[in-house]
Amino acid sequence: MAEVPPDQPVKDAKRVQSLVYEALERNQTLPVALTSLQIQGGNNTRSSFLRAQVDDLLSRPYTVRTLLQALDDSAKRLNSFGIFKGVAYGLDLAAPQENLPGVVALEGTLLLQDASTKRLRTGTDVGNGEVSAYATGALLNVFGGAESLTIDANIGSQRRSSYIVNYSTPIKNSHLWRADISGVASSSNKEWASHEQVLRGLRAKAVGPGAFGGTQEIGYEAFWRTVTGVKAHASESVRAAAGDSFKSSVFNTWTLDKRNDPLFPTEGFSIKLKNEVAGYLPNRQGDIQFMKGEVESQVAKSFWKENVTISLTGRGGLLWSFMKDGKTNIVDRFVLGGANDVRGFYLNRMGPRDEEDSVGGEAYAAGGVSLFSRLPGVTHTSPLRLHLFANAGSLLGLNRENPRETIAKLFREPSVAAGVGLIYKHPVARFELNFTLPIASRASEFPRKGFQFGLGMSFL
Structure with a gap:
């Protein structure tokens, strides 16, 4: 046989x-x-x-x-x-x-x-006024149902330390909906406002499909915030903000992203809406009460076989206090300016100022137009591009007696800068080196003429 x-x-x-x-x-x-x-x-x-x-x-x-x-x-x-x-x-x-x-x-x-059930990643980040080192460890499929346990540690020049522990699990075995529970502890240096902020708290959210084919996050967070490390030269408003506050809030974020690449889109558009309500709940938890909303959008279009790309980006936000005195906490206010934001200004150095401190605002609007072009002699697939841009932004304190006037002023008197530079698209981040030229700014702001380096995943 x-x-x-x-x-x-x-x-x-x-x-x-x-x-x-x-x-x-x-x-x-x-x-x-x-x-x-x-x-x-x-x-x-x-x-x-x-x-x-x-x-x-x-x-x-x-x-x-x-x-x-x-x-x-x-x-x-x-x-x-x-x-x-x-x-x-x-x-x-x-x-x-x-x-x-x-x-x-x-x-x-x-x-x-x-796949492997263990992951570890370390590295360094440089950009937008920040130099940091990070480490991320993750355990995947912890209980055999696609759960994950992630620990992030970050130590930097501005954010002195940040630790996040996150547990994530599918909701009822669904591939569409997940529940995340996070514990957060961070300490960051707010040098533009002469103090440090310490945050400790919990965040819980559900993430899943949203309206019109988008995605949404619905959640709750409770944070104990401390304004500390106030510098000797700090302004009176920063000194008055020193101490503790407790925020209890619900939030919702809806995102529709049709871009072909979130780091460096050449086609498509995106819209993001963020809303948060703090303290003003039936049980009045927390000693901070406000409503906060933001909108972000971007449109990108390429021409001449993607040799030239034009990108339009816009952002805006409004913070309304429910406190009896109508005041907002410096921790909750918007900040504006920097290499990843409104270029041509120092990091978070736009808007209202008290002495030498930029103390943030309750209303802002920012927009930019960028033109990206392939460099002569560089292949079409190269991640390097020439960058021409103009951007503008306004950050103001809110006139509660006449909020419409504040909103009108955002668009009537913007700060403006333009410039030229180089863009490099890395698989995990985008690098920018630009020469910036401020054109218009308010007396309270800190414009920056010269080279500005940015690294990140989101730019104006």
């Missing part, structure tokens, strides 16, 4: 499966049914979680085309959890089913390859 090579059964199985696929491809409208589904691999994941993702594939009427599409969609859902580095489906003919006359019965196999 001739010996059978050890790999012959595997080769025969692959050949049979290949023949099955060829037959299915030639009969796209053939009625089929998936009668069983076996799962191979995925040993780090609970079987109940996996079954919740795939059981809806069984006992449904399909054609070959719709079944293959359903399997492809299922593989994408499983990949979206980030706990597998390989997801594939296999199909074989099954025994005919008496209760499915005229329907070809198929049995499926889900092949899963587990």
